[in-house]
Amino acid sequence: MLDPPMFRGIVSVAKLQLHRLQLATKFPTFLRRLFTAAGIGLLIGGGAYASTVDEATFCGWLFSATKLVNPFFALLDPEAAHRLAVTAAARGWVPVEKRPDPAILEIEVWGRRFSNPVGLAAGFDKNAEAVEGLLGLGFGFVEVGSVTPVPQEGNPKPRIFRLSNEGAIINRCGFNSEGIVAVAKRLGAQHGKRKLETSSSTSLSGDGVVQGGKAGPGILGVNLGKNKSSEDAASDYVQGVHTLSQYADYLVINISSPNTPGLRQLQGRKQLKDLVKKVQAARDEMQWAEDGPPPLIVKIAPDLSKQDLEDIAAVALALRVDGLIISNTTIQRPEAVKGNPVAEETGGLSGKPLLSLSTDILKDMYILTKGKIPLIGCGGISSGEDAYKKIRAGATLVQLYTGFAYGGPALIPTIKAELAECLEKDGFKSIYEAVGADCR
Incomplete structure (x- = not known):
């Protein structure tokens, strides 16, 4: 299954970026809830799928999944994005290369x-x-x-x-x-x-x-x-x-x-x-x-x-x-x-x-x-x-x-x-x- 610390980290990052998007675009409440539910659902579903495949495939999936997060970092001030990236690596919110x-x-x-x-x-x-x-x-x-x-x-x-x-x-x-x-x-x-x-x-x-x-x-x-x-x-x-x-x-x-x-x-x-x-x-x-x-x-x-x-x-x-x-x-x-x-x-x-x-x-x-x-x-x-x-x-x-x-x-x-x-x-x-x- 999806590594718990990494899962929590991704969710935390997603919530932070969503909050910034809320301020920037003033999404209606139902849309915000829809995007949040969809995002968390995809993560849980992806984790469930990954648990059925071999370690190398799972590892490749995790690294590819980080491409989904990258665009959110571009919304942040460069130094804030840098700080968040270091924190993510320090707390184990990043994939681990097993191959x-x-x-x-x-x-x-x-x-x-x-x-x-x-x-x-x-x-x-x-x-x-x-x-x-x-x-x-x-x-x-x-x-x-x-x-x-x-x-x-x-x-x-x-x-x-x-x-x-x-x-x-x-x-x-x-x-x-x-x-x-x-x-x-x-x-x-x-x-x-x-x-x-x-x-x-x-x-x-x-x-x-x-x-x-x-x-x-x-x-x-x-x-x-x-x-x-x-x-x-x-x-x-x-x-x-x-x-x-x-x-x-x-x-x-x-x-x-x-x-x-x-x-x-x-x-x-x-x-x-x-x-x-x-x-x-x-x-x-x-x-x-x-x-x-x-x-x-x-x-x-x-x-x-x-x-x-x-x-x-x-x-x-x-x-x-x-x-x-x-x-x-x-x-x-x-x-x-x-x-x-x-x-x-x-x-x-x-x-x-x-x-x-x-x-x-x-x-x-x-x-x-x-x-x-x-x-x-x-x-x-x-x-x-x-x-x-x-x-x-x-x-x-x-x-x-x-x-x-x-x-x-x-x-x-x-x-x-x-x-x-x-x-x-x-x-x-x-x-x-x-x-x-x-x-x-």
Whole structure:
């Protein structure tokens, strides 16, 4: 039958959206009751039907059913919709992926085994409220944050703007965060729960590869940021490492958000070199179990000159940075969005218009680093074909954000299936074989 928490969650969301529709359209009472009864009847009937079929079919039905809810989120203010989506994932009101990933999508990176290369980018679950629910959706990995040492509200609202026709979003949130103490408590509680369920939250296979992550199935990344008022960026990142790295399968130094003054200046050659050295030292001085310290990743912007990219690549190679995320949002406004009045809003642009720009930067960085550093492709992915383009351009892993905001949970299995199809169509037997194919 339909999972009770999910059922209650869907009904709660439906009631909330119906209330908004009542205010907006002033439906007659009998029509409101008719729609409510019909909606609940469909849910109950669907649940009864689903109980008669196999688990895989039931799971597919649940993911498809989320498409019915997506239009209601579009009626909400963007930040309210985001808040509701995080709450739904945190409370288990979302489907759980029970079907195994296509074998061709499995990949090993940093000595950790990913069941698939499709992850959720930082910015969605800023405060690690919904890690278990989000991993349960079928992502190969989930990245929380950005997390700042001290809680901060971020920039004034409104600060998130939809460009629906273009499949894009502009945000100027400014690292709104509950701070590392709140995030550490949540991740610590989750870590403790996992240790009770299993003898260890991570285990090593015979070939020395970590099975699962510190959050259980799936890999957990923690994205670190600096406070707006901080004058010592390095100390902010070091504090994040000391407090949160024990719960992370990998750590991210985010120096690429356009919404924190001065942050992108840390991408300069000298500044980046000094920063990475301090953060690496902080990580390496800590005590680690047999699975070792978490890899250290740097997230860069798409708005970089050729010289900037060369400098970053040189630093990454010299200091043996474990990976790069390419890229964050852009302050540019591509032709695809210039006709939209919302495009005049200040902030970083994400979504479909970013795909070409971020993929070109990804390809450049793959060439500059000679394929020696794992790259995570992020920016504009809304289909399996988009993810495949990133991989062929040099990405080992990929991340979604805006595509997920518009497409909802149903997009995840679709992207994985399409990606597997793209690989098989071109004769690749694994992700490894396809990485950087367009650069060779």
